[in-house]
Amino acid sequence: MRVKLWGTRGSVSNPSAGTRRYGGNTSCVEIRGTAGEVVILDAGFGLHWLGQRLMGEGFSSGSEAHVLLSHVHWDHIQGLPFFTPMLVEGNHIRVYGRGVNGQGLKDALLCQMERAYCPVPDFFDDSIGARLTVHEFDNDSFTIGGVEIRARQIHHGDAAMCLGYRIENDGGSLAYLPDVDYADPEHFESAIDLAQGVDLLIHDSLNREGERPVAGHATDADAVRVGEQADVGQVMLFHHHPDRSDDEIDSIVASYAQHRIRVSAAAQGDEIRLSSG
Numbered sequence: 523m524r525v526k527l528w529g530t531r532g533s534v535s536n537p538s539a540g541t542r543r544y545g546g547n548t549s550c551v552e553i554r555g556t557a558g559e560v561v562i563l564d565a566g567f568g569l570h571w572l573g574q575r576l577m578g579e580g581f582s583s584g585s586e587a588h589v590l591l592s593h594v595h596w597d598h599i600q601g602l603p604f605f606t607p608m609l610v611e612g613n614h615i616r617v618y619g620r621g622v623n624g625q626g627l628k629d630a631l632l633c634q635m636e637r638a639y640c641p642v643p644d645f646f647d648d649s650i651g652a653r654l655t656v657h658e659f660d661n662d663s664f665t666i667g668g669v670e671i672r673a674r675q676i677h678h679g680d681a682a683m684c685l686g687y688r689i690e691n692d693g694g695s696l697a698y699l700p701d702v703d704y705a706d707p708e709h710f711e712s713a714i715d716l717a718q719g720v721d722l723l724i725h726d727s728l729n730r731e732g733e734r735p736v737a738g739h740a741t742d743a744d745a746v747r748v749g750e751q752a753d754v755g756q757v758m759l760f761h762h763h764p765d766r767s768d769d770e771i772d773s774i775v776a777s778y779a780q781h782r783i784r785v786s787a788a789a790q791g792d793e794i795r796l797s798s799g
Contacts, residue, residue: 545790
């Protein structure tokens with residue numbers, strides 16, 4: 523499978539001179555299965571640019587994409603109204619995830635579509651073009667073509683629901699833990715379970731030791747700890763703090779240069795190929 527990063531920033535977008543190399547778009551990761559499956563992890567503003575690329579590649583009437591949402595905080599869903607393939611009649615966009623606080627996923631997504639705040643028509647309106655289907659689940663395993671997916675709830679603060687994902691295809695594997703914190707030692711269990719032995723762990727690193735922490739998020743040290751305990755091939759720091767510059771991220775990665783596992787930072791536009799070959 524092939525992985526491409528379209529949004530690596532957390533909380534709010536920050537496209538600026540100081541974030542040019544690692545990117546300023548919010549969370550969005552594209553996965554292409556070997557049979558052409560289009561699986562998308564989260565729908566931050568990077569989703570718009572992914573949609574433009576898909577359209578340029580001929581993603582037209584009759585195409586299908588699968589969007590796996592970790593949760594419904596704005597930086598993980600605000601790209602959906604601007605995902606151009608949803609305007610094309612005959613396309614089918616499937617959105618997977620969970621609602622929050624007793625509200626279903628569909629209703630949670632519609633909250634951001636209130637006309638007072640959003641100029642884009644309701645994307646559940648049949649007249650918009652594509653068919654949009656919502657799949658709500660919890661700790662589930664399922665397949666999309668030849669792509670195997672496992673979801674499990676991870677800890678993102680006491681009031682927030684968040685899913686992590688494990689994806690496998692063609693002998694390659696990754697775990698995606700975009701927003702997670704470890705307020706209690708038992709919170710590591712679900713993260714390590716999803717990440718066990720994967721080739722690539724994409725992990726929240728919004729916080730740094732010694733800085734004032736943002737609640738509900740991990741540090742780079744947490745990400746590396748999970749990677750070590752899960753025996754992953756590579757830890758990729760993700761969901762970068764919006765104020766963190768490219769140079770600062772370089773410094774964080776450099777601090778792990780002698781570490782026993784490889785540590786990198788997610789850079790918008792990067793592509794990674796994961797397979798048994």
